[in-house]
Amino acid sequence: MTATQEQTVARQEHADGAVPGAGRTEVSEPAGTRGRTSIADTVVVKIAGRAAREIPGVHDMGGGLSRTLGAVRDRVPGGRPNVGRGVKVEVGERQAAIDVELVVECGVPVPDVARDVRENVMAAVERITGLEVVEVNIAVTDVHLPGDDEEDKAGVRVA
Numbered sequence: 001m002t003a004t005q006e007q008t009v010a011r012q013e014h015a016d017g018a019v020p021g022a023g024r025t026e027v028s029e030p031a032g033t034r035g036r037t038s039i040a041d042t043v044v045v046k047i048a049g050r051a052a053r054e055i056p057g058v059h060d061m062g063g064g065l066s067r068t069l070g071a072v073r074d075r076v077p078g079g080r081p082n083v084g085r086g087v088k089v090e091v092g093e094r095q096a097a098i099d100v101e102l103v104v105e106c107g108v109p110v111p112d113v114a115r116d117v118r119e120n121v122m123a124a125v126e127r128i129t130g131l132e133v134v135e136v137n138i139a140v141t142d143v144h145l146p147g148d149d150e151e152d153k154a155g156v157r158v159a
Contacts, residue, residue: 039129041091045084048098048136051124052087055116057108059144061086062101086141096131103142114138 052058062085086101098121104113118136125133 038093039091039131041089042084044089044091044096044098044125044129044131045087047125047128048089048100048121049082049084049087051121052100052102052117053083055113055120057105057113058102058117059105060103060142062103063141091131094132095134096125096129097135097137098125098133099137099139101139101141103144104140106143106145110140114140 049061052061088099090097100117100121102113102117104110117138121136122133125131
């Protein structure tokens with residue numbers, strides 16, 4: 001129906017004085033903008049965790065206790081790795097702030113890994129959620145040394 005036809009229909013009155021279509025509200029906004037979308041913190045945590053792990057030089061994520069608990073959970077049959085370990089977020093209606101704890105490989109330049117993680121996390125979260133990422137804070141909590149794998153497998157610290 002054209003705008004002229006809509007105006008004509010709006011002016012027509014029935015014998016009882018009612019206007020056709022009365023009681024319906026005319027919506028000028030497209031359907032995609034009507035309503036509200038909310039994104040849970042866990043969604044952003046998983047996206048950020050996955051994006052951070054994609055960067056070369058990131059060995060693991062999280063602090064000592066969370067990594068220990070994660071290692072135990074990973075050994076339980078049927079257990080799934082926690083993609084969001086080491087990631088904390090604050091999500092608002094349009095913005096998000098993200099904190100990431102990393103364990104980097106020995107020998108990689110920490111500032112370069114932090115920059116790459118920051119860029120990849122921001123790009124992934126903004127692309128997938130549409131949220132503006134105002135900051136990604138990186139905390140390097142440990143460095144993975146070549147002999148640490150034997151220690152991790154045994155579950156005992158080798159002196």
